[in-house]
Amino acid sequence: MKKLILGTAALALSAGMALSGSHSVVRLGTEGAYEPWNFVNDAGEIDGFERELGDELCKRAELTCEWVKNDWDSIIPNLVSGNYDAIIAGMSITDEREEVIDFTQGYTPPDPSAYVALDTDVDLEGGVIAAQATTIQAGFVAEQGWDLLEFATPEEAVAAVRNGEADAVLADQSFLDTVMEGGDLVMLERKEALGGGVGMGFRESDDELRGKFDAAIDSMKADGSLNELIAKWQVSSQF
């Protein structure tokens, strides 16, 4: 065991030394499975709204950035334990998360969550509502006291509506827009305002880095390029 530890340490050390002269790198953590925010494209690269946004922000802040994929469930624990420096993964700014990490200002305005069902006259109070496990939507449905059915992925939650396991699914509107293409589902009029926009997450001790990205977001807001990006990827309403 000792050998192994020393081995990996030596490996990391030698690689680090070879690069010690170069610019320090900011590592951006994302999930890579949340269209249109971030996903892996056909070529196997991270793509999407946040990929373009992150690259632009790094350019404006004059930082060298590198993309890292991480499982959603452990995305915050891995940030606070220092495996990357920022989260840019369609993460809504919530009070619970604010207690553990710090967010930049939102780079999208707060957007409502929407319901999708097989037809419009579905009874939400009496029906079964599907949602992705451990999301703000799942928490909301549980608080309302409705019958919540939790799935591991948003895709399965939508599939549950199609095959009759659930009466409606509650999720981010931008995600639901992508599943409406089949034509068999309808979006309800009713929307829920959950969360406070989407921002980048940083360790609480990393105020300096957060400031740089905040400034970069400001400049993108000011010259309208942020709105252009939002429109291009249809992730939310514009500023």
Added chain:
Amino acid sequence: MFSYCTDPSTLEGLTWLSCYLTTGKHFSMYFSVIVVLVLLAITAPTALLFGFSAATAARSRILPLRWFAWGYTNIVRGVPDIAFFLFFVIALDQGFEWLRHKVKCPDWTEPVRNGVEFVVCDVAKLPLSSAPQWVHETYGFFLAVLTFAIVFGAFAANVLFGAMRAVPRGQMETAEAYGMTRRQAFWRILVPQMWVYALPGLSNLWMVLIKSTPLLFLLGVEDIVYWARDLGGTKSARFTDYPHGDWRMWYFLALLVFYLALTKISEITLDRLMKRLTKGQATAGGEAQRKAAT
């Protein structure tokens, strides 16, 4: 990949499929097959080493060492591997960084653990944040190997400990009668003979190890199951040149075939190994082989 793949929407049938299956994303999946196989190939001997050390420690005359071995094998085996994987890798990583931090930054005054936050000085980061991505990935891979080895080492320790005890007492007594020291008897008599008793248990463990690779994605290694889930999910034409519905079933069917094939190959190989190990051993199987030969 092929020259005719520039506009997949015009293609149909097999040509479309040939393009679809050769996208960069699919190659990531094929690569992950290799990653899984390499991981298995490295983990198995490492776990065996852990198991052997623990089994030896469990036989030691030093009491604390025995306690340690006992605690390790019984606690780790009592915990579902999935629960272990969910927090252990981060703990391991923090442990390493903390050790390095103690060595490299002795005059650091701020607390390392601040609420849930874990901050070490920059030079103690593992790997350094300026290191290229492949170093990070290799490091993650080794953490995964180490975690797997710790978990399966505990099971292997149990099998090996049992196997050491299964070697007939007479063999060890004979060794003593020849004047061998405890150490000599252990290495020359016990260890060569124990494998035949250990192999059925170890091969079973190998089968369990193969089937636990889907848990790799919890350890931050992108394995076949991760990619099968991702690639199989519904793809809208907005984000890909190859839109399709929910194809997870087909991908999982392919996974099923992969795992069944791996199991079958392992079974055949292990059967052969068992035949070879049995040769000349003082067991019923060895006796049967001897009779068949004469």
Added chain:
Amino acid sequence: MSCLETIQAYAFRSLGYGERLLPRGEYTLCEQFTLIGSGMIWNAYFGIFALISGFVLAVALAVGKASPNRWLRKPAEWFIFIFRGSPLFIQFFFGYFLFLSLKGVSSFFDPFTSAWLGALVVLFCNTAAYSGEIFYGALLSIPKGDIEAADAYGMTGWTRFKRVTFPTMMRLAWPAYTNEGIFLFHATTLVFFSGFPAKRQQGDALYYANYFADKTFNPFVPYPILAMYFILLTLMIIFVFGLFNKRLNRHLPQAARPKLKFRLNLIR
């Protein structure tokens, strides 16, 4: 809320009794212990029922696999190969998928898409295959003399199986079967993690541990609690299986009674 009140409110939350909302805001240790413990009810439920029902099928599979009749042998061999050769989570996926499509055929299958029945069926097949292989190995290593002695007494067919073959097979297979029992209980954590949807936030121990880890962003508290519960459960399994082992070996002279050794056994 005092700890006692928390226990009253959440001890049976996993079954849908007590407080409707899961704890929010503070997440005390007491809440984590109570809820994760409450989730253990599901793990115990899946484990116990799958083990008992799987046992019956496992014996049938073992006898089938050892049978000279190929119409019995081949299906048993394939069943064991498929369920032993594939990861459990793939079995859950296909199980859920199958039950969904069967639901369209007949309303008899309606409850199968719920975890309490659907996941149980998958776990039942899984443990039957593993135990079947263990029993099959034991069946082959029954001492020749035992069967010959039974023959000498004029026992045949069912009588011989009931009085000689079956008890000896159990005795030989028991240590390995104990391990299978432990593995099965561990495997129940996968039900809600990658198999079936959780209804009204009623889940197993891992579901609640995951809930707390997600809310507190600190995996170092809930998962070790979960681990502790499972170590206790494992000790209980070992104890209960030990009682059976004692009974299976009660006819042997005191010195020859094998003590149950807890290792991945030689037969499996």
